[in-house]
Amino acid sequence: MGATISINGITHHYKAGADPVLQNIENRIDSGECVVLIGRSGCGKSTLLHLIAGLLQPSEGCVKINGHQVVRPMAKWNMMFQKPSLYPWMNVRQNAGLGLEFAGRPKAEIRGRVDELLTLVGLSEYSDANVRSLSGGQQQRVALARSLATNPEVLLLDEPFSALDAFTRASLQKEVAAICRDFGITLVTVTHDIDEAILMADRVMIMNRNPGRIEHEFEVALDWPRDTAGVDFQARRRVLMEQFERSENVTPMGKPSRDRVALRRVGG
Ligand SMILES: Nc1ncnc2c1ncn2[C@@H]1O[C@H](COP(=O)(O)OP(=O)(O)OP(=O)(O)O)[C@@H](O)[C@H]1O
Structure with a gap:
């Protein structure tokens, strides 16, 4: 089950x-929704994600998840970073089960849950391997299994795929979005990659800087699974690029505009 942010x-x-x-950010992300934040370097995307995660406290205002004010990080809202931050002296299974271990779950339960998740992320053959022997993409899959182990309501991803090769990145983008849809997890992802945004998002927020704010947002409104080479995908890509470039020339303003209608028109 997801949660409303x-x-x-x-x-x-x-x-x-x-x-x-960041200045006067006001928004609502529905339970199970996948939102992607894009914007130029330094516009505050990571800061906003850290505030949602409870890793930072805002100077003014608040974040609420399912109506509860976020005052600290919780296992229910899990953050994944560009570097998977695994413990090198532990094997895959131990790393994936760490959150459950910290939560004091019984050993048999941890083993069963970790086996299930390693299968889900395609790593069942590697459960006894040391994480140092894995590729970057495989290590990110271990981090994903660890994040999912505690049944998070919200998954927050800060450019988690940017260090991976294009092929691995493309499969993880699709798989993570599909897992979140299947489990109804609310997903918020920061990226610099326009294709990643359209591949994963229900809604894209374009942020602008000085001060950081949500300048524009639109709903992607494409069926799953999405094909990057498809005509509708490319049409949305063009619109997003235009919006992104336009946002650089906009002076600070209040409410972000939405672009669902324009996208529908482009997509036919
Ligand atoms: N711990 C910090 N202390 C002081 N200033 C910070 C800190 N972290 C970020 N900033 C500043 O806040 C602004 C927003 O940074 P943030 O990392 O949130 O942007 P971003 O959009 O995620 O950037 P990028 O795309 O380059 O990762 C930047 O001007 C940055 O220098």
Whole structure:
């Protein structure tokens, strides 16, 4: 089951008196929705993700998940980073079961759940391997299994695939989005990759900087699975690129605009 995220009037300064990194962000992400954040470097995407994860507290406003104010990180809302941060002295199974171990779950339960998840992420043959012997993509799959083990309601991904080769990246983008849809997990992903945004998102938020804000958003409205070479996919890609480029020339404003109608028209 997923969870609803409400972002209520968030403004954030890293230093008192400095210009805000994020200003007056207001949004709602529905349970089970997949949202992708894109925007130029430094517009505050990671900061917003850290605020949702409870790794940072906003200077003003608050984030609520299922109506509960986020004041610290929780296993129910799990964050994955570009580097999978695995423990090199542990094998795949031990790394994947770490969250359950911390939660004090019984050994037999951990073993069963980890076996299930390693199969889901395609690593069942590697359960006894040391994580140092795995490729970058396989290590990211271990991190994914570890994140899923605690049945998260929300998965927050900060450019998790950017260090991977194109082939591995493409399969993980599809698989993670499909897993989240199957389990109804709410997914928020930060990326610089326009194709990744259209491949994974129900809704894309385009952020702008100085101060960081959501400038524009649109619903992708494409069926699953998505084909990057398809005509509709390419049409949406063009619209997103245009919006992205246009957002650079926009002066700060209040409410983001939505582009569902325009996309529908382009897609026929
Ligand atoms: N810990 C910090 N202390 C002070 N300033 C910070 C800190 N972290 C980020 N910033 C500043 O906040 C702004 C937004 O940074 P953030 O990393 O959220 O942007 P981003 O959109 O994720 O960037 P990128 O796409 O390059 O990863 C930047 O100007 C950055 O320098």
